[in-house]
Amino acid sequence: MNKKVQVDKKVKEKKKANYDERNKLNNLTGAEWQYATKTVISKIYPSNLQHKLRSQHGGQKPPELCKDLIKIFTKEDQMVLDPLAGVGGTLIGAALCNRNAIGIELNQKWIDIYEEVCHLENLNRFPVLCGDAKEKLKEIESGSIDFLLTDVPYWIMDQLTHTRSDTTERKSNLSKFNDKDLQSKDEWLSEMKSIFENARHTLKQNGYMAVFIGDMYRGKEYHFLSADLARTISEIPGYVLKSDIIWHDDSKMLHIYGYPFAYIPSLIHQHILIFRKEKI
Template sequence: MARCKTDDGGKRTVALKPPSIHPKNKLNVLTGNEWLFFTKSVLRTSYPHGLGHRLRREQGGNKPPQLMQHLIEFFTKPGHSVLDPFAGVGGTLLGASLCGRKATGIELNPRWVEIYRQVCETEGIEPQETFVGDCREVLPGLAASGRTFDFIATDPPYSIALEKTMCDGTYDIQHRKTDFDKYSDDAADLRNLATFEEFYDAIERAFALTFPLLRAGGYLAVIIRDSYQGGRYIPATYEIAQRIERGGYVMKGIKVWYATGARVRPYGYPNAYIPNIVHQNIAIFRKEENRKQKRGSMRKPGGQEKAR
């Protein structure tokens, strides 16, 4: 509703038409302005703590359900289904519940699934479908049963468990908000692998197993954080993206996600440049429809092209 002036100087209330959804929009139910906002390559957020954050924070680096809702609302319509093969404490599952989507989560660590269910009970949310186990063992069973999903969104391990080499002691306590080093002792936990090559091989295998489960034309969003170790920047986003493309996906872009308030630490000061990695990358892939999938390494970079 809005107030406007009449010819005689008075005012009247008029009803405004709700923003229209393009009749050819097959991806979501967003308006044109909402669509354009999402396509910005940088996303800056300041989400309030909620939805059981006190419980969920036990898993270091868990993602805000509001962030996952933001992704799900762009890549799905109401009633669509979402898969998260590395569900953790359920950020994706909660995000799906916030916007009326069905979701299925797979998580190796039963403790994280227990926390997710506790949050659902506390918040009065109906739990989504969850499987406790190694996604590399669960995914083939889902495919064999004929399951398909409209969107896959996940936040996998970023690397093997790295020794913390910088900012120990006082600086570590003063500048750390949460514990990103928490992981399980399970041999199937990808972080327990001995080398980066083994880790990337396992990631490649896991995402290749998701490919048959995603409908043709559907999207995959993977949240990845680069790291710095042993005096070298480790571009995990690039490495993992290469491996995912080998499974048949086509990379479509990266959204840089920056959560305001991320603390910085005096790495390298005052002798050398060492980055404070305060952002994470949301890598977007698509399972192309009516087009032969190009398996192999990432294509050579080029200019922007018209969407197919």
């Protein structure tokens, strides 16, 4: 046996030794588990896996961040669902760590891009149902999902003036996430509530759900969308809020909003809300 093979064998044996056979949640060793419970993610994720192609979406998430989350909440070969799949951050993440996945996405254009990325990167391509998640979720077998990882479309802010230019109304890029007319924050929360209500039956008992959500500063005030969404989802019987992970995204460009007159925050973090489906 050559030296490298010997070393690899030793590492594998050591890993196995630290793996608790009672672990029903994932394939992590104790040390990996300890690291995975950190409430801040500050790792820098590369712009890889056809980032340029996926950036046409504008709200895409790093597949490797999704992979890291999936590895915390599933074992190999388990099933992951993203009912708001976009260009497939979650689905690509699942392929990268040998999990299975299924997606739902309203806009066929984003599904086409996801499929192209899989082709170009030679990745396992998972099915994506095209349509409204509220309806399509009914087609997914109850209890068949081990982990639900998703990223909500943002509250449409078009009617609010951007703080950068108080005199000119600007269209938010985020409006392209769906083509509905202007939506109030309450309407947005109520739509999110019905999506998560309809998703609940798909998740197995004691399965986890992780939801990406960024806060916003618009119309001269801070909108704590993560807190609003956490409260709204917690109102749905069966979902218990377990954590709020902060993803520190150092790739975000900084702007000097407000300078030199007022303090306006540069939002370089997003929240990842963690829920567990528990007995009602």
